[in-house]
Amino acid sequence: MTVVLPPTHSSHASVINMTNLLMRDTSHRLTTVPLAYPEPDPELYVITTIAWRDATKPILSQLPRLLSYLEALRGTRGVPSEVYLDSGEGMVVYLSSETRVSEIPNYAKEAVKFLKDLIAQTLYFYKTTVEDVEKTFWRIARTRGFSPEIVERLTTKTEGFRSPAAIESFHMILRSYFSLRFRIHRAENCLHVEG
DSSP states (O other), X not given: OOOOOOOOHHHHHHHHHHHHHHTTTSSOEEEEOOOSSOOSSOXXXXXXXXXXXXXXXXXXXXXXXXXXXXXHHTTSTTOOSEEETTOSSOEEEEEEEEEEGGGSOSSHHHHHHHHHHHHHHHHHHHHHHHHHHHHHHHHHHXXXXXXXXXXXXXXXXXXXXXXXXXXXXXXXXXXXXXXXXXXEETXXXXXXXXX
């Protein structure tokens, strides 16, 4: 007679490690976020690096994209507290998969397929959410006279576009549209996400 034991967190951990090993050619990994107290059934998170910055364009015209990435993380444990605006390395984010460790299938082959699909679904959902947030922002900004091209010209001080008042107006649109509170420290070239 064979006795089948229920899966343990350690067997789930080995399947998560195997999946991460298979994903080593990407910037995506699975993990659980440790808390101050042990959680009996922790949630799985996808860790990935977001390359949000295009070094050829001014930062101001890219702030809506960065803030869209951060806005899509709002309400999760994955919101970074600061982002360095001059970094070309991107930012590391923790994406909630809304899946618990107990939901991982018992057999290794099924479990790895399940986890790889989970990573793909989580990334797809995050990406489409970010695109929708940014698209809606630019639709609202256009009604107030701003487009990505106009904002680029404002920051490069193109003739006829030199207006500190227009830049301040664009900042006001950013602050009114995005619900997260942020502060840009120019001396550190860093965006701080508040509370």
